[in-house]
Every structure is written in C-alpha cells, then in structure tokens.
Amino acid sequence: MKKLVALMLAATMTIATFVGCGASNKEEKHASTGSKVFVFGDTTFNAENEEATIDPHDTYCGWPAVRYGVGETLFKFNDSMELEPWLAESYENVDDLTWKVTLKDGVTFSNGNVVDAEAVKACIEDLVAVHERAAGDLAIDSIEADGLTLTIKTTTPKPTLINYLCDPYGAIIDVTAGNEGGIVVGTGPFVATDLVTGDHINLVKNDNYWDGDVKLDEVKVITISDGDTLAMALQNGDIDAAYGMAYASYPIFENDDYTFTSTSTSRVFYLQMNYNSDIIADDAVRAAIAMGIDKESFVDTLLNGYGYVGAGAYPDSFPFGKGVNVQTYDPEGAKKVLEDAGWKDSDGDGIREKDGKKLSINWVSYPSRQELPLLAESAQASLNDIGIDVQLNITPDHGTIVSEKDGWDVYGAAFVTCGIGDPMYFFSTHCLADSTKNRGSYSSTDLDALAAEMNETFDTDARSDIAIKMQQQILDDNAFVFCSFLKMSMISKANVTGLVAHPCDYYEITADLDIE
C-alpha cells in the first residue's frame, strides 16, 4: 500500500512539475518568434458544409480557399456586389457565345509560377471536368490561351459568365502543383501548410504575393463546432477572431475590448419542399406550412434581431429583391386551408388526419449553421399549433438524407442566393430540372420558360424583371419558403484590423488583415 501511495505522490508531483513548466498558448503564440500570428475560430470549415479541404475543384471547398486568402478569382465583387477586376485586368463580351478575358501582368502563384492564360486555361478545364455545378454554370465549349489573353467560348449564351467566374470554385490554382491532402497552390496572400479536415488549417505568408505586402506572418484557422467553446476561446484570447458566434453570446462582446464587423448578406435560411412526398405534394399542406412559419418572431426573438425577415429569394437591397407577394404568418388562414383540403383533427390529439394518415412531416436540417436548429424548433412549435406534427432530424449527415427521394418532407438549409451578384444563380442551382440542389424534384413549365428567357437576356434591368416573376412563381407554388436573411458578423479582439465582413461572404482573410 505504501508503494501505491508513493506512486500516486510521484505522479502528482510529476504532473504539477509539467504544469508549472507549461507556458500558456497565448504567450507562445506571439512571443516565441516575434512573428504576427492570427488565430481564427470558424464553425463552418468542415465536411458538413462541403468544405472538407481548400481544393476549389471539390464541392464547396473553394469557399475556404478564398476566405482564408489562398485562392483568388479572375474578378471579384465590391461592397455593392458589382464586378471588379482581381487576377484579370478586363473582359470583353465579343458575341453571345464568346468572351475575351485579359489577365493582369506580373501575377504569380505562391510557388513562383507565372499566372498566364495557359495556367488559367488548365485550371478552368480541370474545374469543369470534375465539378458538376461549375460545368453547368459555365457551359464552356472551348478555351484558347494566348499570352495573357483568354478566349472562352460557351455552348449556350451565358450573360453571367463573368459573375460565375467570381464563385469561389473559380479560384485560380496551379493545377500542375497537385492537391495533396486537399492543399492547393493559389495566388493569394497566404499559403496553406497543414490541413486536417474538420480540425484546422495553418497558413503562412506568401512571400511571392503579387499584390503588395502581407501584414501577418501566420494564420491558424481552427474549426470550433461548439458555440460555448468558440465564445470562451475569444474571451480567453485563445483566438483573435470568430466566425459563426452564437447570437446569445453577442452581448458578452459588445464592449471596447472587441470589434464587430457586420453586413447584410444574401445568405437565406429557407425551406425546400419535397414533391416526392405524398403529404408535401398536397398544395394545401405546402400553403399551410408557408403560412404557419412565424418569420418575424424567429428573427426578432431567436436571432436577437441579427437578421432580416425574408420574402423572396433575395434581400430587398437588390433590385430583384423587391416586388414579390408572399404568404404572411397567418395561423388561422393555414387552419382554414387545411380544413378545406380535408385535413381534420378527428381523434382530438391536436394533429390533423386525412384518409387515415396523420399530418406529420419529417424536417431535415443541419447544426453547423446555428440558425437552422432554431428555425426548425420555432417551426415545430408554430406548425404544431395549426395541427401539423413536425419530426426534426438535425444532423451533419443531412446531405445523404436529402439525396434520396424518400424519407424527408421539408429541408431547412442556408444558401447564398446571390453569390454571383446575379439572380439566376439561385434558380439554376435549386429550381430547374437539372439543378444540382433541386432535391425535392420541383418542376414548373412556367418557371422553365422564364429561365430560358433569362438565359438569353443580357440587359440587367430586364433580368431583374424576369427574376421577380420567377420568384413569384416558386412562391405561388410554395415550393420554397424564404424565412430570413443573415446579418453576417465576425467578432474580433480590438487590436485586430482589416477584418471586414463582405456581403457575398467570400472574402475574410486578406493581405490587409493585421494585429496591432
């Protein structure tokens, strides 16, 4: 026994010694080398958000590539979501099917290779070969490279080709350098050195950066999925800034020690109906769901006002975000619609039935966007009041579930509807027969006709008018319900400068980011 006691004492003393010797992470972070290290906590850099790596040619991995300053696109959006040159100098729309893009001179990849038309051609050709969404968006027929001039021919008229090239999948990477471990070589101010999916990515300054000085020496992006951990890590100083902070934690940081950068975005929290489900195929049920969602309460109470109530697919800051008629919260109206359609509560349990079938819907969503579970719970309560039972399935594996036709009724998700500054983006990804995200098999001949018209329309005002009609169509069909738009905020320590929230949510870590 004495030996046991002695062993325990020895272990305790050993641990105490190590603890005493241990330096805090914060001290190590800045003091060890004198270099400037920025640590960023992010809730979304994971496979759940289709951001397993930073290879832009893989699903939505272009987002972290651009967000974390590794990749840059040919053109980018300014704060008003208007196009401006980035790696390209200019473009010319030669005819309906031909675009000429002139690249900037002197741009290099982080490995020193020159970014010329040949390199860009190789990159885009690789992209459309492996990325279904990009291939559909860009509809590229051929690319010719000549020095710094790139001539792109499309198979169909693509009025928004340049906008689509601003999507993060359009980040220009050196395809000859490979994508070992999901790490690619881009042109941005930072170079990825180490990546573990769902855990972290480490970046160092790009010494060959073509566009001026990079202020930070190192950036560490850490995936933090737990909201409390994220908040306390920022309070404690383990991280310098956070993306995806829970709204309930905002008051902790509303003081002089922290800085908020916020902007309204077109990231919408929406519902997508599954027309393959017998219950959802009933027009009355979809109408009742649209009328039974209390969007105002969701935004005011659950989001603490950090959002905007949704009507159509776009915020009203866009010209095509105005002028749609939408169902407002009307529980009594919803009850009447269901009664008229034969959905009645005959057994008195509060849930309606029709032909012996309960009005119960499977609601699928995912947790990494903190708003989505809140929306699901809010809808569960308000829909229950009108006699609809809502079974929630909030899971990171949502993609597998909604890739099947059966097993789900309503999908709650988040999407940047105007990510390319043009309204067609949402419809081409969600609402047409060949859309990659038309999970619920929605189909409308009227919408298809409008889409065809939009695809041949180059005039911006005319495109806006068509977009309003298209939104009205999907709203009249109750195929989608647009609940709210995100007011995106990043919170940083007061000594951080150059971290600015952008309406398209693409640009976060830039050469201007600094710690003072």
Place this chain on the structure above:
Amino acid sequence: MKYIITRIIQVIPILFAITFLSFAMMRLAGSDVVEQKMLNTGQVISENQLIAAKQELGLDRPFLVQYFSWLGKLLHGDMGTSYVSGMNVFDTFISKLPATILLTISSIVFTVIISIPLGISSAVYQNKFTDYVIRFFSFIGNSLPNFFVSLVLMYFLAIKLRWLPIICREVNLNNIIMPTITLGIAMSAKYIRQVRATVLDELSKDYVIGAKARGVKFSTILWNSVIRQSLVTIITLLALSIGSLLGGTAIVESIFMWDGVGKMAVDAISMRDYPIIQAYVMWMAIIYVMVNLVTDLSYRFLDPRIRLGDAQS
C-alpha cells in the same frame, strides 16, 4: 505463464468474430465505398467509371472473398482511407491515440488520488462529520454532467483566472488539466462511494473483528488486510473505466477540442465515415478484451484464493 497463454489464445476467436461482424455491418449499411465517397465529396463520375472503380476495389467479388481480403490488409495495418478527408485511416487513428491514452492515464491517476483516500476516510469515519462532508460532495459530483463541469472549469480557470487555455488541441500537460479534472470529478464521485462501500463491507467481516479482539492495531488491519481485499473490487471498476476512457470521451474531447479518438469517432459517425468507424469498433473491441485479460491476471496476483482455486481444480 500457461494461464496467460491460454487466455491470449481465447482472445483470438473473439477478435476474429468482431472483425467479421464489423465488416458485415459495413456491407449492410447500404452503400459501398465508391458510392459513399462520391456522396461525401460530391464528385461527379459516370456509371462506367463507377463500375470500373468497384471492380478495381474488388467490390464485385463475393462477400467472404472481400472479407478475407480486407482482413489480410487489416493485419498489415491497412484500414483504407477516410471517405471524408481522404487520409489513411490507420495513420489518422494512430495520430489520435496519444491524446486519448494520455488523458486516460491522467484522469485515472487523478481519480485514484482523490477517491481512494476519501473513500477510505469516509468508511473509517462512517456516519461522522467527515463522512457526511465527503458523501455530500460525492453526491454533488455524481449529479453534475461532464459538459457542465467543463463549462464551469473553463469559466473560472480560463476566463476569470486566465491560468489555462480554452482550446486544448495540442497535446501537452498544460492543456490536459481541465479535461482531466472534468473526467476526474465525475469518476471520483462515483469511486468514493464504491470504495467506501467496499471498505465498509470488509470492515464488517469476521476476520477484522477477530483481529481487533486480538489487539491488532486498527491501522495495521486497515492497511494490511482490508484495503488489500478491497483492491480486487476497486481494480475491476478501474479497469472498466480505463476501457471506456481509452474509447475516448466524446463530449469532453469536443468541448475542449482535445484531439482524441472519441471526438474522431463522433465526427465519423455523424458523417458516415465508415472506414473510421470500423477502425474505432476494432479499437474498442481490442481495448475491452485486453483490459479484461489484464484485470483477470491482476486478480490472481492480488487474491491468492483465485490462484489456489485454480491450482486445486
């Protein structure tokens, strides 16, 4: 020695059965490696490419052929690649093990240091003030869920006092303190009561009464007989805890971002990353089999009656 060899031989069929069940469950899951990887990464491939990929991986062969092929690779440390990250499963798994093993050792040491002296004190001073105080705190410790203890520790030790970091990703002893205390509080609370009950049980036995009657010092009875007898029960409980700790503690690892196998398993389950899940199932099976083996062997060392019983039979 013969007993040890016999026990190890007995373990082999158990492990084979587990590999078979694990492999069969993977196949029953519905989709195969090619389809799941395509779904997870969003890659676009044609039907012909799909068939070719399946042929290349041998997924068109009979189930048992696939199983033995997989087992052969497993025995050479080849567990395949993760559907999500594309990384080698064995390497990924091995990279997470040191963190989990270290956390297991530290929390067991912490628990033993706290629970054995307090449990014994509580038994020796039964129904006295010391006993009441210890039982009160063990009751509180038992009632607190791990996530709550984690948040309280984070608030006081990391935010208020700024002694420790919130993010404990890197495996070092500075980062291990809060996860250790979190796990240790819950386990200690449980063990204090177990140690107390076991010691009380021993104290009520005839040999203790007899020793007291013969004038043997109470401390001698306690240290030389009672505690030694109680160790069999305590070691059984500790072994079970070691087994579950080596399997990782998902909540604690997630909250503190401690990069161990528990967090890895939860992430893999949520993303249906079957190769990682399979590796985890194998690991858990090996742990429990090995821990049980070691525990059985330790009984023979601690309790001569077990040894003698075997010899007589």
